[in-house]
Structures are given as structure tokens and as C-alpha cells.
Amino acid sequence: MFSEIDYEVIAKESLKSYSIIYEELVYLGKSDNVTFQVNTFDEGLKYLIKIHISTNSIKTKNVIESELIWLEALARESNLVIPTPVRNLKEELITEISTINNEEKINMTLYNWVNGEVLNREPTKNETTSLALLMAALHKHSIQWNIPEDFKRPIYDSDNLYTSLSQLKELLNLELITREDFAIIEESVRKISNVIESQKSSQNSWGIIHSDLHESNYVFYNDSSRPIDFSNCGHGFYLFDIAETFMHLSIENRKIFISTYSNVHLLQENYIEVLEAFFIWSIVRTFAFHTLNPDEHKSLSENFPSIIQNYFIKYLREENFLLS
Template identity: 25%
Template sequence: MSGSDMPLEELLRHLDRLAQQSLSLWDVPDGAKARLINVSENATYLVEAPDGYRSVLRIHRENYHSHRAIECELAWLEALDRDGVVTTPGYYTGRNGDPIQRGKVDGLPDARYMVLFHFVEGSEPDESGDMTEGFEELGTIAARCHDHVLGWDKPKDFERLTWDADAMFGPEATWGDWRDAPEVTPEVAQVLEKVEQTIRDRLDAFGKAPDRFNLIHADMRLANLLVDANGTRLIDFDDCGWGWFLYDFAAAISFIEDDPRIPAMREAWVRGYRSVREMSDEEEAEIDTFVMLRRMALLAWIGSHIEAPEPQELAPGFAAVTARLGQAFMDRIGA
């Protein structure tokens, strides 16, 4: 049984043992302990010691990223920070000289990669009210990152996930098949089959020119911004990979695509983006395609991660709302 097939409570017990015993792989203070703060693709722990030391341990999902892929993520983090594009979290090098450690405990069928990040001060922007200011900043940061990758001399053998139509809808889809998600009734499936084909056709026409399709963060939500008196930091690059630049807006509204504030948030994001980088009217008009691409991917993600608390909470009604959004999308474009 793989870790992803294991009941969550059992998996977390094993991961907790792995977290505690793995701290010795880095030069952390005596008495340091790890405490789970988030579980999704990865398990994330806050590491604290009596002397006030804090860091963040990420234990990767098994068989999701290779050692080389994680190296490439860290290389981009470093480059963005070094080149003054956006402040990103640093990381600690292990006692063996490698920032990426590997560990295993009895009960886990596969070893896990781990990275220990610097603790980042700050709080997430408030998402309860008017979010236009935050989304304008998100658009500005996205454009800076996109400009950066176009001029960045990437390391040789650069390896990251690809977020294209095949990765979302193909037989080996990264997050699984949306058809297997909870509450995908025959009526819902009938609509979403048409939505998928419409998305595929429009993405084929839009193309993958390097100034449209390149290295992206792929999860640039307000929840991944930390703000304090020293400025804004962008965190959680675990999903960064090859994708369309406009997908970064779609990711920014993950799970709230039906929120009535979306038009204002989209306008603010585009305004922020255009303050840094050109976006044609044709590209702006295609944003809805990427929103539906992301929404369909999230439906699949819920189905393939249903053991975790967040997907369980999101699942009720998610498929039906996705179908409603998809039908509205097709109606708008005359599909």
C-alpha cells in the first residue's frame, strides 16, 4: 500500500515519526520539535526549539517530485530573490551538504524527500472583504516572475512538472481524472465532457509560444503571500512548473471561482500585471479558459486527495458548481 492509499490518521502518525527523527539531518538546536501545520500534496511542519528557533519542514509526497525537480525549484527561488524580483524563503543545507534530504521510517513504503526552509515572518492578506488591492499586487508579482523566466538562464537539465491539457485531462493526469471525483453525476459529466473539449480546442489555438507558456508558480494565491513591515514574500513553489502565464491568475482564485467578487479581482490582477508587462486583448479574453482549466483540475484533485480534510470539506457541491461555471463559460464564448 502506498502512502497515498493509507488512511490519513495512520499516514500522519508515520510522517510525524519521520519529521521528529529527521531533524538531526540538519544543524537544528537541541530540543527542537516538529508540529504539523498543513497537509496537502506534502506534509508541512513548524519546527520550534526552546531558544526561539523556528523553521518549516516540508516532507514531500512520495513519487511526486524527483530530487532534480526539487533542486530546480530551489534554484528558481534563489534566482527570484537574488535578482530582486520578489522575496522568497531561504532554506537550510543538511549536514551532508545537500538541502534536499531523504528519509524513511517503518510503516511508510517509500522514502520521502524533505526540505527545511527558513521561517518567514508575516501574515496572509485578509480574504474576507475587498481583495482588489491584494490581487493587484498578485498581478504585479506574477508579471515580474514571468518577465524573469524569459531572461533567466535556467540550470541545465531543468526539470519540473508540466501543467498543460494532457497533465490535466490525459490518461496519466497529475491529479487524476475529474470523472472520479465525488458527485460527478451523469448530468454533471455530460456538461463537463463538453467543457473539457472546449478547453482543449481553445488551448490548441492559443498555443505554447515561450512568451505565453513558460515557468510559472502555478499556485500564486493570496494564501501564499506573507506580508509584514518589511514587505511581501512569495512562498510555496512546490507546484511551480511549465504552464501558461495566464494560469497564474486561475490559480489565484482556486476554489472561489463562483465568488461574486471575481470580476473585480480579475480586473485588479490584470491592472497590476499590465503595470509591469504587456498583456494583449486576445490574452485577456482567454483568461476564462484558464479559470475553467484550473477548476477542472481542482475537481480531479479533490477526488484523488479525498482522504485529506480540505478535499473532504470542499467536495459537497463542488462538481455541480463546476458544471454550472462550465456551462456559463461555454455560453459566453458561444461554444
């Protein structure tokens, strides 16, 4: 197990592959990636380093590279401010670095830093409008973009939903949720799977999505929203992208978001029904992700009963909850 100092050594070694003169590295955190902010002697020029430590299959080299290919396309073909990848001296998107003991190689990527502030509160009306326009712009690009043949990213479909359910079952095995509550989750997942299978994967409904645009993955700069951390981007329904963001918005802001987004991107007639199904899917996916961290188990156990009551049971009873 590497320490923060070990990762800093790896980060400094990787920067030798770039034409960058840096002043200091600032450790940001560790999850699927270890991240550092790279400060240069020019106060306005910063970078982000990602050291890819996850052994998850979606983090293989060709999958990571596909994420960066989309980011490069967004940088070329849209007006969005995004974490644009920086190619190394060999013009490669990914730099392979040997570990300290030289036993394995680690993938490392570098991005231009996106200036802005993370909101530690509910967005205002204007901020929500900006966020909706941001998502509409991402989807507009996705609709028009010709995906390369060797593009490899996760697919958010029924299989992905059931994978999350399997991960979530760990809470049942650890007796952190009741069998009754897990049965409700299973029934909800079956119903959501039917909704997923009934959707038409048309150009206007399905494409490359961010899939994780919550309050920690967008920043605001001069009242304009900017997306960051595309590490979970993949193939999915545009409504699933919205549902993920809705998990972190109030009902009033969800209404503002839908009103703004629909002026740019036409929504299907039964969008509320589908959004509510995908909203529950987003909860399953989010809680499943947190089961991987034992430090989160106590919080998950405490929160699940109210989540079951407020969302899953209402969903199974076909009581609208997303916009009312």
C-alpha cells in the first residue's frame, strides 16, 4: 500500500514526460484515482494529475483513453470549459509510470485545471438554469458526435443496474439493512429494468453521458457552471444523466432544470415516469458504490430506512415524487 508521499514521488516522476515546469504539487485525495493539483510559477496556469489506481475493469488503459478522446472532442467542438487532457512529450494521452518497487506500471493522466468553486449548498435559480444548459450542451455534442469504433466506455443498462444490486446485497449480508427493505429494493430494480428495456435507444435519447454530474463534479466560475471529473462517463440514456443530477437538487430546482433543459432538448412524452425510474436507479447505483467503503456502512444503514419510505415505496405504488 502506497503512502501519500509515495504517490507524490510517482506524480513527480510522471511530470518528467511533459513540457511543464512546476512549482509544487498539492495532494487532493484518493478514491479510484489519486489526484494532485499542479501549481506552476504562473499563478494562472495549473494542472490536475490523476494516478489511476483502481483495478476495476472500467479503468483499463483503453477505457481511460476513450474518456480523454471525448474530452478532446468536447474541447474542439463546443464552448464548454472542461478539464482538457494534456498529451505528453510522445503525444500520448496516458503516461505509464513504474511503481517505486518497479513491480508494476501505473497509468497517469494530466489535465488543464478548471477554475471555479464547488457549491456547498443548494444552487440558486440562476445556477440551476446554468447547470441545465450545461447538461443540454453535453447532450447536444453527444448527439452530433461520431463515436470512434474503438471507443470503450461503461454501458449504463439493465446489466449495470443488476451489478449495482449485487454490490448492494453486501449490506444485507452484513445485516446493515433488513431483508424486508432489500426485498423492496429488488422489486424496484425489476420494475426499473422493465422500464430500461422498454426505452428506444434513438439518437435523441441515448449517447455518451457524463453520468455523475452532481455537486462535487461541477464548479461555478462567474455564475457559469463547468463540468469536471468525467471518469464515469459512458453510454447511457440522457434521462439517466438528468436523474443522477436530480438526486442532489430540491424539487423546485428540478422544475427549473426541466423547464430550461426542455427548451433546448425535446423530452419524450412520458419523461416523468422514466425519470422517476432512473432516479431510483441512481440511488441504487450511488449506495452500491458506497458499500465498497467500510467507513460508509454505518451511514448507509442509518439512511436506508428513510430512503425506502420516501422513494422506493412511493415508486412501487406509482406515487409521483420527483417534481411534487
